[in-house]
Amino acid sequence: MLNYQTLRPFIFKTNPETAHTIIEFLSKIAPKIPAFLPFLSYKNCLKxxxxxxxxxxxxxxxxxxxxxGFDKNAKMIELLCALGFSHLELGAVTPLAQSGNDKPRLWRHIEEESIQNAMGFNNEGMSMxxxxxxxxxxxxxxxxxxIGKNKITSQEESLKDYLTLARNFAQSSDYLSVNLSSPNTPxxxxLQNINFIQELFSSLCQVYTKPIYLKIAPDLEIDFALSLIEAAIKSGAxxxxxxxxxxxxxxxARPQDRGGISGKVLASKSREMLKQIALYLKNTNQKTTLISVGGISNAQEAYTRIRLGANLVQVFSALIFEGPSLVKQINLDLKNFLERDGFNHIGEAVGVDLCN
Incomplete structure (x- = not known):
């Protein structure tokens, strides 16, 4: 029987953005195929x-x-849920629809199992x-x-974009992730500065009563990153x-000259950023949700992040390189790791490897 690793070389002969469009099309028709999604759920969802x-x-x-970044327009929700994900972060979404940056704008680094994208918040806009x-x-x-601001929105008007988005999704989402860290919008x-973050989160919390998280860049100096995090938390994040x-x-080895890189090569940077944030929060006695993303491609890396303080983890690039069984395999192995190490519940493992 053909598995994903057998098919992958053929899939990778296709332009990356074309391949993604095909997946989006399959996601659209999947719910219309009798018993297909229940079968996928049975195969992939570990409870x-x-x-x-x-x-x-x-x-x-x-x-x-x-x-x-994977499901920018919320068109793949049912299929992705059937692959075993516990939560889906959609977007980035901007107030107005925008086409994004010029193509080509998405590249695979196959040897490094990483992706480089310069998409530029292409999406159908918040109304759609x-x-x-x-x-x-x-x-x-x-x-x-x-959520992110439109490219055409001036820096002075950025706050209005984020507030408009928060109001728009107040009744149709469980949480917001504030994107000030994409490298693909000029x-x-x-906007990753203390004054803007304080004003932004204070304002957002007045119009959106559910959880709001700040998504940060991996390239920030750690002291500066911690100052932004402190400002966000004190303002309601x-x-x-x-x-x-x-x-x-x-x-x-062969980077493009624009766009951000994700995938396995990001693991070390993302892991270290998580560790420093978790240590800071521990040492300042602040209980804050941490979601780790960047370079997680297997259960061992996911378990490492959890033991370093992550409450949840997210994947993207690994799905492209490992295929649709990725989430189930991570969860199966995580369960085994937890039981092996004597934990009765995943919450007991969060942050156990943190030390000063």
């Missing part, structure tokens, strides 16, 4: 009490979610995405929306998502 958590009022039946979400919400797993990372893609092009 075990050792993996279940309630975090910020949301129930997660395992710790593995989908990172933002909200319409898709309202047809499904509330859903069987938490649905988050990653000057967006400049429920947690931190670490990290977005990196601009460190030395990580791959």
């Amino acid at each position: 075990d009490s050792i993996l279940m958590q309630e975090i910020d009022g949301m129930r997660f039946y395992n710790p593995v979610g989908l990172a933002a 995405v909200n319409a898709y979400l309202k047809n499904l919400f509330p859903f069987v797993v938490p649905l988050g929306v990653n 000057n967006l990372r400049d 429920k947690g931190i998502i670490a990290t977005n893609t990196t601009l460190d092009y030395s990580l791959v």
Whole structure:
């Protein structure tokens, strides 16, 4: 029987963005095929009490979610849920639809099992995405929306974009992820400053009552990153998502000259950022949700992140390189790791490897 690793060389002969469009099309027709999604769910969804958590009022039946960027327009929710994800982060979504940057803008680094993208927040806009979400919400797993400003929005008007998005998704999402860290929208990372973050989260919390998380870049100096995190938490953020893609092009042999890199090569940077954030929160006695993303491709890496303080993990690039059975395999192995190490519940493992 053909498995994904056998098919992968043929899939990788296709342009990356074309391949993604095909997946989006298959996701559209999948719910119309009798018994297909229940069969996928039976094969991929692992439910075990050792993996279940309630975090910020949301129930997660395992710790593995989908990172933002894969399902930008909320068109693949049912198929992705059937692959075993405990939560889906959709987007990034902007107030107005935008086409994104010029093509080509998505590249595979096959030897490094990594992806480079310069997409530029291409999406159908909040009205269309909200319409898709309202047809499904509330859903069987938490649905988050990653929000970002439009390219044409000036820095001075950025706050209005984020507030508009928060109001729009107040009744059709379980949480928001604030994206100030994508490298593909001009000057967006400049908004990663204390004054803007304080104003932003204070304002967002007045219009959106569910959890709001800050997603940060992996390339920040750690002291600066911690100052931003402190400002976000004091202004109402429920947690931190670490990290977005990196601009460190030395990580791959043949980088493009634009866009952010994700995948296995990001693992070390993302892991270290998580560790420093978790240590800081521990030492300052702040209980804050941590979601680790970046370079997680197997259960060992996921378990390492959990033991370093992550409550949840997210994957994206690994799904492309490992295939649709990835989430089930991670969860099966995580269960075994937890039992091997004497834990009765995943929450007991969170942060056990932290030391000063």
